[in-house]
Amino acid sequence: MKVFGKRTSEGSRQITQKKEKLKNFLKEKGLKSTRQRDLIASEFLKIGEHITAEELYREINKKYSDIGYTTVYRTLKLLNKSGLAAERVFADNLTRYEPLSAEDHHDHLICMKCGSITEFQELKIERLQDRVAEEFGFLAVSHKMELYGYCNKCKDNA
Amino acid sequence: MKVFGKRTSEGSRQITQKKEKLKNFLKEKGLKSTRQRDLIASEFLKIGEHITAEELYREINKKYSDIGYTTVYRTLKLLNKSGLAAERVFADNLTRYEPLSAEDHHDHLICMKCGSITEFQELKIERLQDRVAEEFGFLAVSHKMELYGYCNKCKDNA
DNA sequence: CATCTAATTGAAAATGAATTTCAATTTCCT
DNA sequence: AGGAAATTGAAATTCATTTTCAATTAGATG
Numbered sequence: 594m595k596v597f598g599k600r601t602s603e604g605s606r607q608i609t610q611k612k613e614k615l616k617n618f619l620k621e622k623g624l625k626s627t628r629q630r631d632l633i634a635s636e637f638l639k640i641g642e643h644i645t646a647e648e649l650y651r652e653i654n655k656k657y658s659d660i661g662y663t664t665v666y667r668t669l670k671l672l673n674k675s676g677l678a679a680e681r682v683f684a685d686n687l688t689r690y691e692p693l694s695a696e697d698h699h700d701h702l703i704c705m706k707c708g709s710i711t712e713f714q715e716l717k718i719e720r721l722q723d724r725v726a727e728e729f730g731f732l733a734v735s736h737k738m739e740l741y742g743y744c745n746k747c748k749d750n751a
Numbered sequence: 752m753k754v755f756g757k758r759t760s761e762g763s764r765q766i767t768q769k770k771e772k773l774k775n776f777l778k779e780k781g782l783k784s785t786r787q788r789d790l791i792a793s794e795f796l797k798i799g800e801h802i803t804a805e806e807l808y809r810e811i812n813k814k815y816s817d818i819g820y821t822t823v824y825r826t827l828k829l830l831n832k833s834g835l836a837a838e839r840v841f842a843d844n845l846t847r848y849e850p851l852s853a854e855d856h857h858d859h860l861i862c863m864k865c866g867s868i869t870e871f872q873e874l875k876i877e878r879l880q881d882r883v884a885e886e887f888g889f890l891a892v893s894h895k896m897e898l899y900g901y902c903n904k905c906k907d908n909a
Numbered sequence: 910c911a912t913c914t915a916a917t918t919g920a921a922a923a924t925g926a927a928t929t930t931c932a933a934t935t936t937c938c939t
Numbered sequence: 940a941g942g943a944a945a946t947t948g949a950a951a952t953t954c955a956t957t958t959t960c961a962a963t964t965a966g967a968t969g
Contacts (some may be wrong), residue, residue, distance in 0.1 A: 781915090781916085782916070782917090783915090783916055783917065785916090785917065785918085787917080787918070788917090791938060817919090818918090818919085819917060819918070819919040820919085820920095821918075821920075821921095822917080822919070825917090825918090830935070844927095
């Protein structure tokens with residue numbers, strides 16, 4: 594099994610690459626590079642964790658109080674369209690975003706006590722999923738798999 | 752693999768049993784049996800499919816125009832609490848309810864074109880999930896797995 | 910069966926996250 | 940530098956979900 598564990602902030606190398614990719618995307622689509630988009634993308638990539646638009650806005654707002662919530666929201670949507678961010682909705686029904694690399698693709702363990710989100714990928718499960726789909730004559734395009742429970746820390750002191 | 756396929760309306764036997772279970776739940780909790788609850792539960796169980804509160808309300812409203820949306824909504828919540836209905840949220844972010852039996856537990860194939868929902872259960876996948884959780888020292892309590900793609904009908908004429 | 914209390918009902922209002930509107934501002938092409 | 944088009948931020952809107960509240964009803968008790 595491929596283990597990712599908790600996300601950590603990406604290195605500056607990857608961040609630079611991703612911001613380059615965003616710039617290309619913008620140019621390609623006839624959109625503009627702006628100070629706001631640059632700062633929001635940087636902060637988002639730096640934080641690295643699954644984060645809501647609201648949470649990211651709060652972080653941004655500490656440093657750049659002139660940047661509004663709507664712009665943060667729209668920039669996350671933009672990052673999603675450009676393939677740099679994934680939109681995820683877990684059991685609390687909030688939309689979270691996470692930095693995404695080209696081939697990146699994984700599932701989640703979610704702690705019902707502390708809310709921590711851990712990532713994993715298990716190819717055996719994916720192969721079985723494909724087999725299940727096939728049995729139904731179903732053409733599988735994507736999937737969503739979440740395990741809810743208690744993380745190592747929380748299961749003990751609970 | 753255990754195959755359920757699409758849901759179909761339950762037999763009157765099961766419906767009667769479930770309504771009995773609801774009555775017991777109500778009595779147990781000091782709640783009341785009402786005409787509305789009875790009619791809503793019957794219709795919900797008869798339809799059997801994954802359905803939103805809004806959709807069920809529309810059905811109910813055709814036959815019993817005096818029953819309001821709020822009551823349908825609240826009755827579905829009640830069925831959920833009593834263990835007779837599962838609440839599900841798929842990619843469109845709408846809350847759907849489906850009749851649930853005691854041991855019933857399954858995952859979903861969702862057609863991205865026609866929206867049809869098919870159920871399946873694959874014990875091998877579940878075993879692997881448990882193993883993954885274990886590796887992280889995670890205590891798994893429940894899970895959610897959805898495969899999105901195109902169903903047999905839609906994948907051809909698309 | 911009448912009474913009483915607490916639960917239920919339906920309409921309307923409130924909530925809250927996500928999205929859109931719009932006038933002012935900024936980007937960036939020429 | 941000029942100008943068209945995109946962007947921004949605040950406020951407004953949307954839309955499903957949830958709550959409120961006054962009127963009604965269930966059903967336990969006398």
